Amino acid sequence: MASTDVSLRPVRPGDLPAFFRHMSDPESHRMAAxxxxxxxxxxxFDAHWRRVLASPQIVSRTVLVDGAVVGHAAVYGDPGQREVTYFIDRPHWGRGIATAALRALLTEVPERPLLARAAADNVGSVRVLEKCGFKVVGEDRGFANARGAEIDELVLRLDG
Incomplete structure (x- = not known):
């Protein structure tokens, strides 16, 4: 668990410049795949976030650490196939922030099952998901824009 105060709140338009900076980081981009x-x-990016913020089916939250924007987390998709996603700014990796943020999101969104996908070599993200109760239920292969190639990914599910 992070030794700092991790909290979530609804995404505000003013958060988007920070999200853009986070997601433009080459190493973060490559790892997310x-x-x-x-x-x-x-x-x-702006068109994507306009759609996200306008959709009543997407629960999108800003991740804050000690009041500062460090990432975002969301649940999206059709009932029975809903997925979680999260993105934490690289300087904050390895501090338990993603785990704390995902746990908070899972408390806020109690519906189950929930799915998640992660690049198979993204050990940190897979570990976050497993700490939050997700289990690997399958494997897939898909084109990763950030790597310019097809890569292996894991499919995880959180039940009950």
Whole structure:
């Protein structure tokens, strides 16, 4: 668990410049793997977030540490196939922030099952999901824009 105060709140338009900076970091982009084709395309980023913020089916939260924006987490998708996603700014990796944020999101969104996907070599993300109760239920292969190649991914599920 993080030794800092991790909290969630609804995403505000003023959070988006920080999200854009986080997601434009080359190492973060590579590790996330399944990302936008061009992480520097601000128009595409803004259009994506307009859709996210307008959708009543998406629960999207800003992750705060001691009041500062450090990432975002969300639940999206159709009933029975809902997925979690999260993105934490790289300087905050390895401090338990993603785990604390995902646990808070899972408390806020009690529906189950929930799915998650992670690049198979993204050990940190898989560990976060497993700490929050997700179990690997399958494997897949898909094109990862951030790596310019097909890669292996794990499919995880959180039941009950």
């Amino acid at each position: 399944f990302t936008a084709q061009d992480p520097t395309d601000r128009a595409h």
